[in-house]
Amino acid sequence: MPAGDPSVVDSLALICSEGDPALLAKGLFGLEKESLRVAETGGIAFTPHPASLGSALTHPHITTDYSEALLEFVTPPFQEFSEALDCLQSLHLYVQENLQDELLWATSMPCILAGEDNIPIAEYGASNHGMMKYIYRVGLGYRYGRVMQVIAGVHFNFSIAEDFWPMYQKLLGDQGSLRDFRDAHYMGMVRNMQRYGWIIPYLFGASPAVCRSFFTDKEPDLLVFDDSTYYEPFATSLRMGDIGYQNRKEEGMGVKACYDSLTDYVESLACATKTPCAVWEEIGVKVDGEYRQLNANRLQIENEYYSSVRPKQLPVDMETPSRALMEKGIQYVELRSLDVNAYQPLGVDDHQLRFLHIFMLYCLLRSSPPINEIERKEIDRNLMWVAQQGRDPLLKLQRGGKAVLFRDWAGELVEAMQPLAQVLAAEKKDSRYSESLDLQRLKIADADVTPSGRMLMEMRENGEGFYQFARRLSLEQWRYFSSRELDAYFRDHMREVGRRSVQQQQALEADDELDLDAFLQRYFEGQI
Helix, strand or coil, X not given: CCCCCHHHHHHHHXXXXXXXXXXXXXXXXXXXXXXXXXXXXXXXXXXXXXXXXXXXXXXXXXXXCCECCEEEEECCCECCHHHHHHHHHHHHHHHHHCCCCEEECCCCCCCECCCHHHCXXXXXXXXXXXXXXXXXXXXXXXXXXXXXXXXXXXEEEEEECCCHHHXXXXXXXXXXXXXXXXXXXXXXXXXXXXXXXXXXXXXXXXXXXXXXXXXXXXXXXXXXXXXXXXXXCXXXXXXXXXXXXXXXXXXCCCCCCCCCCHHHHHHHHHHHCCCECHHHHHHCCEECCEECCCCCECCCCHHHCCCCEEEECCCCCCCCHHHHHHHHCCCEEEEEEECCCCCCCCCCCHHHHHHHHHHHHXXXXXXXXXXCHHHHHXXXXXXXHHHHHCXXXXXXXXXXXXXXXHHHHHHHHXXXXXXXXXXXXXXXXXXXXHHHHHHHHHHHHCHHHCHHHHHHHHHHHHCCCHHHHHHHHHHHHHHHHHCCCCCHHHHHHHHHHHHHHHHHHHHHHHHCCCCHHHHHHHHHCCCC
């Protein structure tokens, strides 16, 4: 089906003529950004998560991902992009104040690594909750290797204004429950974000090269850039390619969620968390008194499933993501395919966020049939091809069983978003929505102006390998943040949040009544 699907034009016309287009412009936006702490020597930091930042287990805004050195900044949801970016900047400033002789790495792909055993796994204290998070990460290391777990990314969280849903339901003449209507259309958005998500690594991918030290056990199927760097000449996002963290393994290990409905999605992931996997059983669960993984199922927990986009609902306490979704429905959608842009101190900028807003609304308004097995394979291949070869002017993708030139399809897609950009620009009185589309058109016309194209061109011009390039930009960003003042109120507030987070972790540790084995058994039986 061509990118200019009339369903978007018709839906938009209906909203503008009989509904309230201002509701399209409203919503909540949040960001999650990972940044690797790097020592002055150039390798991953071996120091613990700074105590001055509070507890990584319970802090709402500063935590860790896989590694003790992989920081994660989490903003609250905001009504404006500028508020989310301002918050992210303040979090960076606060963290930089609390680092000693360390940098925050400017790229998605990590710095000089010294093998699997030299990547510290994140620790969360002695509570059952904290130990479960730690063991889960130990399991990821055994299953996929520790090295790929220190790749950083940016997540964009978006929820549509709640007032939009009853208005849209009435316009479409739907007589069902509002929650079912909302969940169904959010899932339609998720399916379309997968169908057309290949455009994200092309426009914003920033990992066309990687440090040689990333590969510890075998030579990769990549080209040699110099004696310290591997690359692909047309790559956009090696992070989203084969070397990144995926759930696609040999027969019997692969996991694919079903996105036909929220119930199908939840049930498919729940099944994977309960289905034994022979390959993971060979690792063992508890060996010589120490846990190697939470269990030997295809997924230890639902969070292990990697997808470029997820429907989300905030869990409460130890509630599983699936239970939260089934009980309360979809709260927001998380886009996870964004590289950290080394040319932006925050890893992302407002033009990018405006495009993502347009893109996600386009995916919402466009018709979205279920994804069959043939289309699923096309979706996976298209994303992989763009990640590894996206800047090749001759690259073709698969669309409905036919080959289509990438540049043609990408151009059609951006053009089809123009009416939405105009509505958003008018409702928010913000011409930068149209400017954002213009910037993306330039990238489609000239692959050298994409972040990945710029990176390789600069590395060649400066005679730099990936490490030298990434370290130079990391130092530039350190100077950028050093030249800015952190608001005193924000500093005091974060100190208080950090203090409370430590108290919360201590309370969890004091309140544990079960030993860890009993706790995990009850958790997986759904009794916690």
